[in-house]
Amino acid sequence: METLIKATKKPKFPASILLVMTNNKNAKGIAIAKKYSIPIKMFDKKSYNKVKFETNSIKILLNYEIELICLAGFMQVLSKKFINKWKNRIINIHPSYLPKNKGLNAQKQALQGNDSFTGCTVHYVNEKIDSGKIILQEKVKIMNKDNVQALSNRILLKEHIIYPKALKKIALNLLN
Numbered sequence: 001m002e003t004l005i006k007a008t009k010k011p012k013f014p015a016s017i018l019l020v021m022t023n024n025k026n027a028k029g030i031a032i033a034k035k036y037s038i039p040i041k042m043f044d045k046k047s048y049n050k051v052k053f054e055t056n057s058i059k060i061l062l063n064y065e066i067e068l069i070c071l072a073g074f075m076q077v078l079s080k081k082f083i084n085k086w087k088n089r090i091i092n093i094h095p096s097y098l099p100k101n102k103g104l105n106a107q108k109q110a111l112q113g114n115d116s117f118t119g120c121t122v123h124y125v126n127e128k129i130d131s132g133k134i135i136l137q138e139k140v141k142i143m144n145k146d147n148v149q150a151l152s153n154r155i156l157l158k159e160h161i162i163y164p165k166a167l168k169k170i171a172l173n174l175l176n
Contacts (some may be wrong), residue, residue: 001029001072005036007164015171019064023053029073039064054082061086067174070167071125080127090125091170092132093163095155097121097139102130107151110142117141118151120159122166135166 005017020033023043033040041060043053053076061069071092083090096106097119110118119139124132138158142151 002032003160004070004072004164004167005032005038007167009036013168013171014175015068015167017070018066019060021057021060023048023076027073050076050079054079058082058085068167068170070163072163077129078125083125083127088124088133089174091122091135091166092125092130093120093122093159093166094130095120095152095159096130097137098123098130098134105148107148107155111146111148111151115142118155120155120162122162135169136162138162 001020007013008015008017017036017038019039019041020029021041021043022029023045025042025044030040030042041057043056048056067089069086069090071090074092078090094102094106095118096102096110097117098121100115101107101109101113101118107118117139119137121130121137122135123130124135126132138161140151140155140158
């Protein structure tokens, strides 16, 4: 998230981060948003079921005139209704070279599958987990000595490169 914020602060970047939303009171993004004076909307998981969370989120997103949603560490499956409200305007980054290793524990899946490479993928969100149209991808070679943490760290470095690039690409398309 911080990488996206920093990218949007650069001159002539075609997007701005207007709001950070979370349903995790311990999310690292809260401190990051405060650091950059970005408004935060937080929903307590215990007080909000999925329908209530999405209904309130839609109201807030419309109020802030949000045009594109960038998921970062958001570990909840969105409903078809929510996704359709922002069709082709919700993006996510996933730590694998999709379509391989969808869902949770992608790095572990790659290691257990004896894959020679994995990577990261920015994609549009649709009704199926990690199945939306691919925007950008970057490969990461799997080394013999890799464990989940080492591989995750190398993937994260690539994520910090491609997520801002994908955001810029999409924002420029929205402007045209």
